[in-house]
Amino acid sequence: AQSVTQLDSHVSVSEGTPVLLRCNYSSSYSPSLFWYVQHPNKGLQLLLKYTSAATLVKGINGFEAEFKKSETSFHLTKPSAHMSDAAEYFCVLKTSYDKVIFGPGTSLSVIP
Amino acid sequence: NAGVTQTPKFQVLKTGQSMTLQCAQDMNHEYMSWYRQDPGMGLRLIHYSVGAGITDQGEVPNGYNVSRSTTEDFPLRLLSAAPSQTSVYFCASSFPSPGTTGANVLTFGAGSRLTVL
Numbered sequence: 561a562q563s564v565t566q567l568d569s570h571v572s573v574s575e576g577t578p579v580l581l582r583c584n585y586s587s588s589y590s591p592s593l594f595w596y597v598q599h600p601n602k603g604l605q606l607l608l609k610y611t612s613a614a615t616l617v618k619g620i621n622g623f624e625a626e627f628k629k630s631e632t633s634f635h636l637t638k639p640s641a642h643m644s645d646a647a648e649y650f651c652v653l654k655t656s657y658d659k660v661i662f663g664p665g666t667s668l669s670v671i672p
Numbered sequence: 673n674a675g676v677t678q679t680p681k682f683q684v685l686k687t688g689q690s691m692t693l694q695c696a697q698d699m700n701h702e703y704m705s706w707y708r709q710d711p712g713m714g715l716r717l718i719h720y721s722v723g724a725g726i727t728d729q730g731e732v733p734n735g736y737n738v739s740r741s742t743t744e745d746f747p748l749r750l751l752s753a754a755p756s757q758t759s760v761y762f763c764a765s766s767f768p769s770p771g772t773t774g775a776n777v778l779t780f781g782a783g784s785r786l787t788v789l
Contacts, residue, residue, distance in 0.1 A: 569712065594777060603676075603762060603780035604715075650714055659730070660778070662707075662714035 562587050562655045564663035572669040579638040581666045583625075583651030586632065592654035593634045595625055598665075599647045607649075610634060621645070646670045674698050678763050678781035685753045685788045693748040693784050695763030701779070703766045704746035708732065708759040709783075715762060721746055753788045760785050 567582040585591055595607040608619025615627040621644075625636045634651060651663040679694045695704065705720035707730075717730030721740040735757060737749040746765075750757060764778040 564714075601783075603782045604764075604778075605780075606777045609777060659717060659720070662716070664712055664714045 562653060562661060564651050564653045564661050566649075566651050566663040566666045568666050569664065570667045570669070572671060573641045574671045575643055576640050579623075579636070579641045579645065579668065581636040581649050581651075581668065583634045583636065583663060584632050585634060585651070585653050587653060587655070593625075593627065594652040594654075594660075595619065595623070595634075595636050596650045596652060596662075597647050598650065604650065607636070641668075641670045643670050643672065676763055676765055676779050676781035678761075678784050680784060681782065682785050683787070685750075685786065687754060687788060689753050690749070690751050691753065691786075692750075693761055693763075693786070695746045695748065695781060696744050697746075697763075697765040697779070698744065699765065699767065699779065700743060701765035701767040702743070704740065705730070705764050705778075706736070706738065706746070706748045707762045707764065708757075709762060710759050718748065718761075750786075753786075755788045758786060758788045 563586045565584045593610045596604040597607050598604045607623050608617045610617050610627045618624045623638045625634055627634050648665045648667050650665050653661045676697045702723050706718040707715040709715050716732045718736050719738040721727045724740050724743050727738050727740050761784045763781040766778045
């Protein structure tokens with residue numbers, strides 16, 4: 561079965577400190593993985609995507625994610641959090657040519 | 673470019689009423705889809721379409737109907753609203769289908785917040 565797990569429902573960091581949002585997946589074939597961000601009362605915006613090229617993927621706003629097949633993980637990181645990073649983050653797995661599965665989301669709070 | 677436009681942004685219904693959530697995109701995208709977002713559950717796929725005249729069910733299709741008569745429009749119909757359908761609904765599109773190698777990623781609308789009393 562294909563699934564996406566986001567290990568933390570809520571993460572709180574201080575401004576200027578690193579961000580780590582964890583995502584694990586289960587897939588019976590080579591996955592395509594995405595991270596989306598949703599700011600309050602807004603739609604979803606793509607941060608980055610992995611489609612079997614480089615395992616370290618750089619996205620917008622200083623975010624990056626590393627695909628680790630041995631750990632079935634695709635964790636999202638950022639070296640230094642900014643207040644504007646406060647949002648909901650979704651890890652997403654492609655299951656077939658026309659369907660995707662969203663993780664439950666991680667809410668990121670940034671403390672001044 | 674307007675992207676993906678959803679209307680209405682907010683709607684309150686009584687149990688048993690019907691309504692249609694509209695979704696339109698001006699990017700000539702083949703693939704369109706509807707999701708509902710509920711706290712702690714991420715986004716769940718309701719219905720999707722890979723082209724005009726073609727629709728299929730997603731993870732949670734019960735209580736919802738869709739049609740795709742044109743490339744641009746993909747309305748979501750609630751025939752008899754229930755309180756369990758209180759949610760935020762998102763329409764998304766891509767060209768080609770989102771899982772296709774090299775595909776563009778999903779472009780989302782701003783969402784429609786539905787409350788069923």
